Amino acid sequence: MAKDISFRDFTTGEKLRLAGLHARMAKRGLADDGTDRVDLSDLKRKVERIEKAAERRKNGK
Numbered sequence: 001m002a003k004d005i006s007f008r009d010f011t012t013g014e015k016l017r018l019a020g021l022h023a024r025m026a027k028r029g030l031a032d033d034g035t036d037r038v039d040l041s042d043l044k045r046k047v048e049r050i051e052k053a054a055e056r057r058k059n060g061k
Contacts, residue, residue, distance in 0.1 A: 017046075028040060
């Protein structure tokens with residue numbers, strides 16, 4: 001998570017989207033067959049995009 005934001009800085013919609021994305025990451029991790037070849041980069045980018053939006057909104061930029 002970005003340094004300057006906390007969970008209360010997210011909107012309700014963003015919180016729901018983050019919860020959904022984290023659940024999808026967990027599901028992919030559980031589906032791994034032990035090879036550690038699960039690609040989570042697309043979901044991580046979505047989470048980072050949401051975090052950056054919240055940080056911009058908090059800092060007024």
